[in-house]
Amino acid sequence: MKLCPRGHANSRNAEICAECGSRDLSTPQPRTPLWAPVIEYLLKLVPGLFLAIASVVTLAAGIEAVRENPALQFALVKLLILLGILWWLWSELPAWFRNAIARMLKRRREQGGGKGRHS
Known part of the structure; x- marks a missing residue:
């Protein structure tokens, strides 16, 4: 436009x-390459599914471990903090992915020396 x-x-x-x-x-x-939205979707979906499964497994294992041995609470807290950081990184993925695509396209345009269609 x-x-x-x-x-x-x-x-x-x-x-x-x-x-x-x-x-x-x-x-x-x-123009955005046709593959960029597909890659962005997969990069959001795959880590999200992994984090969701890891969170459920960690929570279930943590509840079981704390029930058996209350001394494991500290290890569970560390693992939950790590999962929290991974969830935060996953939520930030789309912004930095778009920036990486923009940088790649800019580099390609600069290296092309004006080749290609300009509309």
Whole structure:
């Protein structure tokens, strides 16, 4: 999508604004590769499933271990803190993944030396 100085939205291949006729249009954002959303989805899904299963198993094992030996409470707390940190990292994944894709596309565009389609 391209924008004119007045903020009117136009298609990627527009040469002039359809509403006001301005030729001063913004440069559209680079196209996202088709595989990027699939990879992002898998990178969110797989660690999430792993963390969910690990959390349930840890909780069940922790309850059983504390019932048998109360001295294991400290080890359980350390494991739960580690799982908490992993959950936090997983929740942050989409932001840094998008930034990594943007950096990769920028590097490719700079190394290409202006090759490719510009719309």
